[in-house]
Amino acid sequence: MKKIIACDIGGTNTRVALIDENYHIEKVLIHPTVVGNLDKFLANVANTIREAIDDFSDVIAIAAGVPGRVRYDGYIYALPNVHVTQIPLSEYLQKEFNLPVFVRNDAEIAALAEANVGPYKSCKSLYFVTISTGVGGALCIDGRLVNSSYEVGHTMTAYKNELHEFEHMASGTGLRRLCDMNGLNVANAKEFFDLVRNEHPLAQRVYKDWIHMLAEWIEMNQENFSPEIFVLTGGVMKSKDLFFEDLRRACPFSRIEECGCGQEAGLVGAAVFGFQSAK
Numbered sequence: 001m002k003k004i005i006a007c008d009i010g011g012t013n014t015r016v017a018l019i020d021e022n023y024h025i026e027k028v029l030i031h032p033t034v035v036g037n038l039d040k041f042l043a044n045v046a047n048t049i050r051e052a053i054d055d056f057s058d059v060i061a062i063a064a065g066v067p068g069r070v071r072y073d074g075y076i077y078a079l080p081n082v083h084v085t086q087i088p089l090s091e092y093l094q095k096e097f098n099l100p101v102f103v104r105n106d107a108e109i110a111a112l113a114e115a116n117v118g119p120y121k122s123c124k125s126l127y128f129v130t131i132s133t134g135v136g137g138a139l140c141i142d143g144r145l146v147n148s149s150y151e152v153g154h155t156m157t158a159y160k161n162e163l164h165e166f167e168h169m170a171s172g173t174g175l176r177r178l179c180d181m182n183g184l185n186v187a188n189a190k191e192f193f194d195l196v197r198n199e200h201p202l203a204q205r206v207y208k209d210w211i212h213m214l215a216e217w218i219e220m221n222q223e224n225f226s227p228e229i230f231v232l233t234g235g236v237m238k239s240k241d242l243f244f245e246d247l248r249r250a251c252p253f254s255r256i257e258e259c260g261c262g263q264e265a266g267l268v269g270a271a272v273f274g275f276q277s278a279k
Contacts, residue, residue: 001020001021001022001058002020002058002060003019003026003058003060004018004059004061004062004270004271004275005017005053005059006266006267006270007048007049007065007270008106009045009064009065009067009106011033011067011081012033013030014033015028015029015030016028016048016052016053017052017267018052018059019267019268020058023271025268027052028267029048029051031044031048033082045064046096046097049062049096049097056097056099060100060275061100061101061278062097062099062274063104063109063270063277064089064093065104065105065108065266065269065273066079066089066103066104066105066106067081067105067106069151070103070104074089074091074102074103075089075091076088076103100277100278102273102274102277104273107128107138108273109270109272109273111138111140112143112269112272112276113261113264113266113268113269114126114261114269115128115143117261117268118231118260118261120257120260124142125142125225125226125227125229126140126230126231127139127140127221127225127231128231128233129232129234131171131214131234131235131237132171132234133235134167134171134173135166135167135171136151136152139225143272144276153167153171154167155220159178159181159209159213160181166213169210170217172189173189175236176189176192178206178209179192182202182205182206182209183202184203190238190239211243211247215247215251218254219253219254222254228255229256230256232258233258237258240258
């Protein structure tokens with residue numbers, strides 16, 4: 001059976017797995033990501049693959065998801081959370097392992113997992129959204145990525161007669177800025193949501209603004225791409241019990257669900273991308 005070496009490279013950890021055509025994960029190895037040094041970063045990815053995979057006989061390709069902008073040929077412009085730039089990851093791994101290497105942004109990779117393996121794979125079109133430190137998104141139609149920018153977090157949005165990047169106001173990190181603009185001092189998104197739960201008057205007003213901002217952004221993407229479903233993930237989903245139904249009510253023309261692949265979306269999506277690209 002054909003297999004893909006799937007890599008999920010984040011700012012904290014690098015995860016490598018061997019995944020077969022049925023998307024069964026046979027092996028997984030997790031190493032801390034080396035940050036701040038390009039040569040050591042590349043060597044760490046290669047060494048993690050060597051340690052994780054002891055039999056390359058059925059492997060047809062390596063595929064990786066990374067938190068940054070990726071060129072069509074797998075060259076990465078920058079990985080801000082890894083503190084390295086101009087990264088020839090695809091070329092480097094091809095030389096190391098003599099295999100085809102396919103690299104894509106991690107939001108797009110996770111979208112492929114949801115569209116092909118997750119519980120909503122029967123949907124013809126699926127828009128993946130992650131709301132965490134920033135905001136990312138990607139559109140799949142018939143299980144394949146289409147041209148929609150994963151940099152959707154940089155969409156400009158109006159708030160109090162000023163224009164702001166959407167993720168600077170609505171992401172988990174951006175919530176602090178939104179609170180600051182309203183005279184509410186919080187350390188993080190969790191503290192904000194706790195205040196909302198405790199019916200803090202100012203926090204509740206900011207919360208309504210946040211829901212409205214999210215809803216407008218989702219409706220904008222609904223109008224632009226007409227997806228059958230939006231699937232949400234990311235750090236803010238830790239507070240889904242508080243806001244998820246409110247968000248759904250604020251978006252009556254969109255179907256919104258929680259992502260189904262969970263923590264394995266990065267690895268499974270990389271395998272999907274690898275199999276699709278190797279054909």
